[in-house]
Amino acid sequence: MLKNKYFDGVIEAGCDEAGRGCLAGSVYAAAVILPEGYENAELNDSKKLTSRKRNELRSVIERDAVAWAVGIVTPDEIDKINILNASFLAMHRALDALKVRPEAVIVDGNRFKPYHTLPYATIVKGDGKYLSIAAASILAKTYRDDYMERLHAEYPQYDWKGNKGYPTRHHREAIRRFGVTPYHRMSYNLLGDAEPMLPFAEEAGV
Template sequence: MPYQPPTHSVERSLRATTGAKIVAGVDEVGRGAWAGPVTVCAAVTGLRRPPDGLTDSKLLTPKRRLALAGVLESWVTAYALGDASPLEIDELGMTAALRLAATRALDALPVRPEVVILDGKHDYLGDPWKVRTVIKGDQSCVVVAAASVIAKVRRDAMMAELGSEHADFGFCDNAGYPSPVHRAALEELGPTPYHRLSWSYLDTLPKWQHLKRVRVFPEPRTGASLEAGGQLGFDF
């Protein structure tokens, strides 16, 4: 399929139907990793033409992603990042950890968004934020794609720093995600302080199962959300 650049169509629609002038895009990285935080970027871009080649960070080469992030950080109107630590993920569960990281990012913005475009199908953010969910928003929405690239590059850099401390785990290459090198290091050395100890990978490591942390807190309920193409159901 040929490259289809992201557009401002969702942002324009939200402006037209809700009167919102400040629309933020939010995307996360690190959800499926064994180690490291989950990182969320909140970005505001306005309706300016985006840099060439902008798309979902997962579709870019590392070199291109790094170069584009450098451009985006000065091109966006504003951006901020929020993390939830491995311990917070273990104690709260992933949904609540995502909400925590996203709230930290949104609260750190110099402007308060009137609407948040959230990548994916599910609204893990909820009240008091007014949320529009967009499936594959990191490919179709400029503001979400920008957040996607910045979040990925920032978290990869963080994991590369941890890689210098724990070289056997290959964090510089796998960013804490599952890989043969990562699994071999876990089997031999056990988890580091940066690993999520409530995750099922520990079930396959008998030598280290005693370290498993069991989550005891229930997942919170989040607010209603909208998928792309749905009708706005909020009282703005």
């Protein structure tokens, strides 16, 4: 069973992000406040769960949470401020959207930009240690996966339904063949080598 709280006696929000290492698509983050003393033996790091289990747990989290919200930062914003700052901004947007104001924040990882004046803690592998961070990881992952599946319908040749925008061989080969889309992060090394990138080519038959 993961731990319920890090800070004692305060309203605590757990935060995590999804999509930081992707070549395409927005980065998503979630913030979750769980009830005091909440228990759920099924909550865990989203990467350790099946897609079906993540989606099942999303409904449970949304039902049981005191408050939850998702924040999004677009590819254009990522290119302007870099992915680290974009991840922090997505978390801040999620925290801004909470219907209950947190008094402290716990974050998966080892870096975070302070949110107003609230106390915070960064916890390496926190999504496998604290329930609220695990819940946030599940929401961020499932909402981003849904978003990438919608983009897949628009650009199926990149297999975003399968790779969710991560740098798989298929994804990079599609970039070489068809060029880039408006959803690609142009500040990234999209090809993984020195080949030039082309704009999205309608003449490629897509």
